Amino acid sequence: MAPLKDLLILDFSTLLPGPMATLMLAEAGAEVIKVERPGTGDDMRGYEPSVQGEGINFAMLNRGKQSIELNLKDPAARDRLRPLLERADVVIEQFRPGVMTRLGLGYEDVRALNPDIIYCSISGWGASGPKASEAGHDLNYMAETGILGLTLGSDGAPVLPPILAADIAGGAYPAMVNILLALRQRDKTGEGCWIDVAMGENLFPFLYWALGNASALGRWPRAGGETVTGGTPRYNIYRTRDDRFIAAAPLEDKFWANFTRVVGLPAELCDDDKDPAATTGAVARLIAEKTADEWLAAFEGVDICCSLVRSLEEALADPHWNARGVFGRGLRMGGRTVPALPSVIAPCLRDDRAGDLAPGLGTSNDTLS
Structure with missing residues (x-):
């Protein structure tokens, strides 16, 4: 039996962090x-x-879920949610702090109906502190936690990260982990x-090495x-x-x-503690003498921790993933069916019966009756 079978999760979140968290919970049987709001639903439906x-983004993140269409600003519509709130195990929301409370759907409101509810709020800066009400996106959280300042390109300017680390690693994953701990x-x-x-604050663990040096040795x-x-x-x-x-x-x-043996680095440069910049420059010149295929052939079968920087198309063709x-x-x-x-x-923990379709907007409105 899937570990989260028979658990009901009401998901008020949109876009990426909350939907990815509930996707993983649905994978485990919940x-x-x-x-969703009437008419348009989750913004990602129209992306x-x-x-x-x-x-496509909406479908990828919301496979196997149900959808109800409801105007949360309408008190009568909110009243229709009451039976679901009373039997839900988990509520997850992603509005700015205070929004759900103003709608009469905050933690204390829901707990009054359902005392053992697990209520998860995801926001950029958390529910307290000077930044709590500020808007933000992934790039802002990486900028203000010092991560972006460590990703400089050759021109000395920060490089745009190609992944949404805060939304996923700082939002979706911590939400899922804490919901599972709360259930336990x-x-x-x-x-x-x-x-x-x-x-935002959940990005700091990724800088564990820097935080340790800074706090213990004063080295930023x-x-x-x-x-x-x-x-x-x-x-x-x-x-x-x-x-x-x-x-x-x-x-x-x-x-x-x-x-160093495979690339042919001179012995006097192999001790990279002496002059790291000189060793780096020498390695760069040696690597530049051969093509990528030649280096891959040279690395074959050697414990060397070297990889070709591949495009996504090339990466997906790797037989390892298949x-x-x-x-x-x-x-x-x-x-049609896509991966x-x-x-x-x-x-071993997935629900093999998890759906392979994303829900149409409001297709489960009958659950409100």
């Missing part, structure tokens, strides 16, 4: 009902790209709780000057003769010894 008018706690105590997930991290920011030849990106790139990460001595079934689940949209978003839920 019944997830999205509560491009789309297939026959169905937003409720099993023991019979009591629910309110979970305040702040996407430098862009381009630390182990994981380009300050060592053992963790760097090198251009090949055919303008491809090798991501080299032979950090440990055993890997570094293999790497062998592990990473894209084995299907998503039906536009009259569903890979799940972080282990196969």
Whole structure:
């Protein structure tokens, strides 16, 4: 039996963090009902790209859920939610702090109807503090936690990250983890709780190495000057003769010894503690002498921690992912089936009956009657 079977989750969230969290919970067997505004629903329904008018991003994040269409500003409409609120196990919302309370749907309001409810609020800055009411997006959270300042390009300017780390790693994953912990706690105590997930502050653990150095030694991290920011030849990106790139990460001595031997680094430069910049420059010149394919052939079968920087198209063609079934689940949209978003839920914990369709807006409104 799927571990979250028979759990009901009311999902008031939109866009990415909350929907991804509830997608993972649905994968584990939970019944997830999205509560969407009339007419348009979740904004992602209308985002491009789309297939026959169905937003691909929405479909990827909301497969296997149900949808009800409801105007939360209408007291009569909110009253229709009462039966679902009374039997829900989890409520998840993603409005700015205070919005749900003003709608009469805050934690205390719901707890009055359902004392053991687990109520999860996701916001950028958290429900308290000077920034609590400020708007923000992923780029803002990475900028204000110091992460963006460590991602400088060759011109010295910060580089736009290609991933939404705050939304997913700072929002969706912590929400899922804390909801599961709260469910376990409720099993023991019979009591629910309110979970305040702040996407911005949840990025700081990714800087554990920098925070430790700063607090213990007073050494603040430098862009381009630390182990994981380009300050060592053992963790760097090198251009090949055919303008491809090798991501080299032979950090440990055993890997570094293999790497220096394969690339032909002169013995006097192998001790990279003496002059890291000189060693990095020498490695760069050596890598630039051969094509990417030549280097991949040279690295073959050697414990060396080096990879070709691949495009997404190239990455998806790697047989490793197919062998592990990473894209084995299907998503039906536009009259055809495409690979569903890979799940972080282990196969032994997934619900094989999880749907392969995203819900149409309001298709489960009959649950309100």
